[in-house]
Amino acid sequence: xxxxxGIAPLADRYDGYVLDLWGVVHDGKRPYAGVxxxxxxxxxxxxxxxxxxxxxxxxxxxxxxxxxxxxxxxLYDGIMSSGEASWMMLRDRxxxxxxxxxxxxxxxxxxxxxxxxxxxxxxxxATPAEADFLLNTGPDPDRGAHSTDxxxxxxxxxxxxxxxxLCVNPDRAVMVGGEKLIxxxxxADLYKPLxxxxxxxxxxxxxxYEPVMALLGMTDRSRVLAIGDTPHTDLAGAAAxxxxxxxxxxxxxxxxxxxxxxxxxxxxxxxxxxxxxxAAVRGLRW
Numbered sequence: 001x002x003x004x005x006g007i008a009p010l011a012d013r014y015d016g017y018v019l020d021l022w023g024v025v026h027d028g029k030r031p032y033a034g035v036x037x038x039x040x041x042x043x044x045x046x047x048x049x050x051x052x053x054x055x056x057x058x059x060x061x062x063x064x065x066x067x068x069x070x071x072x073x074x075l076y077d078g079i080m081s082s083g084e085a086s087w088m089m090l091r092d093r094x095x096x097x098x099x100x101x102x103x104x105x106x107x108x109x110x111x112x113x114x115x116x117x118x119x120x121x122x123x124x125x126a127t128p129a130e131a132d133f134l135l136n137t138g139p140d141p142d143r144g145a146h147s148t149d150x151x152x153x154x155x156x157x158x159x160x161x162x163x164x165x166l167c168v169n170p171d172r173a174v175m176v177g178g179e180k181l182i183x184x185x186x187x188a189d190l191y192k193p194l195x196x197x198x199x200x201x202x203x204x205x206x207x208x209y210e211p212v213m214a215l216l217g218m219t220d221r222s223r224v225l226a227i228g229d230t231p232h233t234d235l236a237g238a239a240a241x242x243x244x245x246x247x248x249x250x251x252x253x254x255x256x257x258x259x260x261x262x263x264x265x266x267x268x269x270x271x272x273x274x275x276x277x278x279a280a281v282r283g284l285r286w
Contacts, residue, residue, distance in 0.1 A: 001267040002279040003249070006286045007038055007227070010246065010278070016216040016224040017042060018209070018243065019076075021053040021062070023229035023251020024284050028176030030069055032250060034285025039075035041286045049076040050215045052226075054202040054233060056137035056168035056184060057083040058115035078215030082202030083116045083137075085211065086168045089201065090121035097199045101164060102132020108154060108187065109137030109168075116168055128154075134163040136191075138184035145181040148190045155187065159194035170200040170233060175251045203228075204237035227284060229253045231273035239275060247277040248284060 004010070022028055025035055042049060055062055059079040067073070089098045105122040107114070116137065117124065125131050139145035158165070169184035188198050202208055209221075218224060221242040228234020229251035238245035247253065247270070249261060257265060266280050 001247075001263045001270065001277075003261075003263055003266070004246075004279050004281040006034070007246070007281060007284065008041070008286050010225065011042060011045060011047070014047070014223055014225040014244070015220075016048040016050070016218045018050055018052050018212055018216075018224060018226040018238070019284065020226075020228035020230070020234050020248070020251075021051050021055065022174050022176070023253075024227055024234075024248045025051065025071070026066075026069055027178065027251070028174070031071055032283055032285075034283060036071065036075060038284050038286045043075060048216045048218065050078045050080060050212050051076055052080050052203065052208070052212050054082045054169045054171045054183070056086070056109065056113045056116060057081060058087055058118060059084040061112075061115045080208065080212045080215060082168050082170065082208070083113065085208050086166065086201045087116050087118060087121060088211070090117070091119070097164070101166065101199075104130060104132045105135040105166075106131035106133075106158065106163065107135045107137070108140065108151065109135070109184070110140045113137035113168070128158045128161045128163055131158075131161070131163055134158045134165040134191075135168070136165050136184045136187050137168045138187065139182055148182060148186050151187055151190065155191050155194060159191065162195060162197075164197035164199065165191055165195070167198055167200040168202070170202045170204070171230070172232075173252060175255055180252075180255055203233040204240055206237065206240040206242075209237070209241035209243070225278075227281070231270060231275045235270075235275040235277050236273065245275070245277045247280040249280055250283050
């Protein structure tokens with residue numbers, strides 16, 4: 001597999017860019033070196049840029065996080081997240097799963113994720129016995145973010161009441177400041193043998209790319225390049241949505257392969273994940 005030093009060789013081939021956030025734009029605490037310059041170079045060429053993240057929070061919340069990291073809003077055109085998509089689906093109740101889900105939700109996850117139920121799209125309850133569905137946004141501070149073991153009692157209780165699960169982040173893990181942490185998808189994996197009525201919202205589901213195209217203001221997906229660090233979600237999702245993909249060697253990929261992976265190792269991983277990115281890139285830099 002070809003490994004590029006930056007995105008400049010591909011820049012003029014595409015009009016729109018769909019970029020993962022955690023592991024591509026930033027490490028959970030600050031933007032990676034060279035990101036602002038790369039985004040600036042794309043914007044100077046008139047490119048459209050949308051961030052697509054499996055984060056279980058509304059777009060407005062994520063924009064505030066990026067503001068605190070010092071990322072200029074002029075460097076991108078929009079944000080779509082699993083949290084935003086889930087909120088829209090809870091609001092509209094048109095998808096069959098959401099139409100039958102009910103309104104009362106038992107939440108597993110931190111309070112910072114509760115923007116996903118803004119404007120009363122769901123009612124939080126204190127126990128699984130009171131709930132219509134399980135709202136899973138990932139690990140919480142009390143039970144920790146390194147292992148799923150401490151979540152099993154709560155998941156067993158939810159399964160006993162046959163609660164369908166809304167998983168608002170299909171990622172299984174994420175890198176935050178160099179530390180690998182579990183995500184909501186890991187809890188979904190633990191829940192599946194207990195009760196397999198699970199709705200995951202986000203990449204790699206191609207439906208999440210429909211609002212992304214609207215934010216880009218584009219219809220031709222052949223003119224859009226997706227960049228991500230995770231084959232299972234970012235690269236597979238781009239393929240399912242009919243977009244070319246570039247594999248970033250940061251985030252989870254750097255954690256697995258180190259700073260200088262071999263082209264052969266990357267090619268083998270791509271085959272294992274059934275994805276075919278155009279190339280790999282050292283990072284989101286020019």
